[in-house]
Amino acid sequence: MSRTHLTFPVEGAQCVATIDAADGRTGLLIVSGGNEIRSGPAGVNARLAARMAKRGFPAFRYDRRGIGESEGNHAGFRESGADLAGALAAFRKTAPHLDRVVAFGNCDAASLLMLESGGGADALALGNPWTFDTEDAAPHALRAHYRNRLKSGSAIKRVLRGEVNLVAALKSVIEMLRPAPKASGVAANMREGLARFDGPVAILIAGRDRTGQQFRGSWPKRDKRLMTCAKATHAFVEPESLEWLERKLLKLLESR
Template identity: 50%
Template structure:
């Protein structure tokens, strides 16, 4: 495995990417979420790329316009289609022997891949897609109802309730939100669904069970979608050791099949 940096054009700007090279002909395009640079928080994406490359799969990461080392204005994830297309073209230029490119993104990077129908990738792995348009910091009613149902099945939680260990004020607020009507899927979620329907390749949707972004996505999505897989121990970035291994294995599977 070797690591090298490359520059490539996106319209009138210059983007910077990193290729973790390997001999395999199936490679991963790793798309950063939010305003995160290509190395990821605490270099998490860099470590993941190195591990996948050591397993034989080349990995290409990049900073979109206005982020990290790349020039231009930050257009956010909704308008990152040109960046995606430029990155996958650069990946194929650097690795002309590639036969398959799997696109992977977490949070709004997953959303960007969906909105752009994969942007030329052959397969997609989408983790905790972002569907929230107005974020008030609270989970959707379906998630609250599920949480209360789980608590009521736990004898310890019932004992806390009857012995005064639960704040009645917070309980009342939670019950109010839980009984609210289920909102229609957001416009963003509908756009993402339409974009994904136009993608012909295989898709895996990974859900971190402890993540509010994932919970909000599920409130807008068909929970019986066979493409869904849930990691029970995971938070948003799959930082827990078991969750990190779970994610790695699913990426290897996507790259191998």
Template identity: 50%
Template sequence: MTRRHLTFACEGATLVGTLDIDGASHGTGLLIVSGGNELRAGAWSGQAQLATRLAHAGFPVFRYDRRGVGDSEGENLSFRGALPDIAAALAAFRSAAPHLSRIVAFGNCDAAAALMLFGAELQVDGLVLANPWTIDGEEAPDAMPASAIRSRYLGKLASPREIWRLLSGGVNLGKLARGLRTAAGHSPAHAGLAQDMKAGLDAFAGPVAILLASRDRTAQMFEEAWGGEDPRIARIDSASHSFSDEAAREWLHARLVEALTR
């Protein structure tokens, strides 16, 4: 397996990418789209490790820093402005590995949101979308979704200690009331972005997998905005947004191999 670092252009800026490839590689490759301000190596170098493992299995992997992040020049325009970056990376991947006949794109968090918004405009053959981001504008990123609050309060009601705290005055009643109001409803207006993501994904003709770490807040917010009945959703019982625990790492790897061999 070899690892090559290369540069490519995106609207006047020079971007940096990394290609992991084995000599006897398959005709299907994986494009990893990084989210937020994350470097192409990923949190805890998870994307680099994933790329190495998949390349050893014969699947070339290309990952890159989008504009304004890591080694790449330019201004970071967030996931809403990431279409030119993804398209440029895809072209660089095809140029560096011209034998590829099929490319699957994978993104976590707002990279997944970007692929949902723009996948139909990209020449990719499949999408793997992990813990998609559904917060737009000025929404608080650490807001707890109503479903998670309901689960939290149900757990408290099952605890004799918490019931005693309530009866003895050890609970802030104002905070409790606010929490119960939120738990009784739905999370706030993710609707605009979620609707845009649905419209974008509806226009995509290839296979789609949506992967959720069920105890991750971003995944919980996605389910509140999206609905949990989508047959393309698969879940693992993990709180790791980046699939960092061993079981989640193995599960993610298996789901990606499924998408690459479909």
């Protein structure tokens, strides 16, 4: 296994990428999300790429325009389709032996893959897709969180024992009672985009992530592509969560 840094053009800007080389004919494209650089939170994407390459699957990750070392302006995930296309083309050019690519994106990177109907990838791993135009998803997730807390006897006992800040708790209850925000137009576009993709899909939800909880609550529960790692936080940074994510990605990488 070897790690190489390279650049590729996207509409006049140079984007920076890293490839962990391997001989396998199926590769992993790690799509950038939010404001995170290609190494990922706490280096999780870099570790994931190295582990996949060690198993024989080349892995490519990149900074989209305006993020990390890449040139240009950061216009958000809905305007990053060209970055995705450029990264996939660069991956195939750098690893010409590839005949299949699995794309993995977390949060709004998953949303981008859905909007772009995979963007030319052959299989998709979608982690905690972001379904709102603004930060309105966070209050909705908090409502669900506190509803569950209030249903538990332990929460009521904590209040009676004086272990809970009543002012803060009251604010949380008021927030919970507000109407839930409506999903944005982008959420409907994501559903339509994914419906046009005919390859294998895994929708991977972190059980302790509010974005994931929001998505899971709005998605058909009978969808067999939906899987949850109960103890995982948003970026799957815990060792056991990363191992779970790796197993799900390997299943896609090894399938045909």
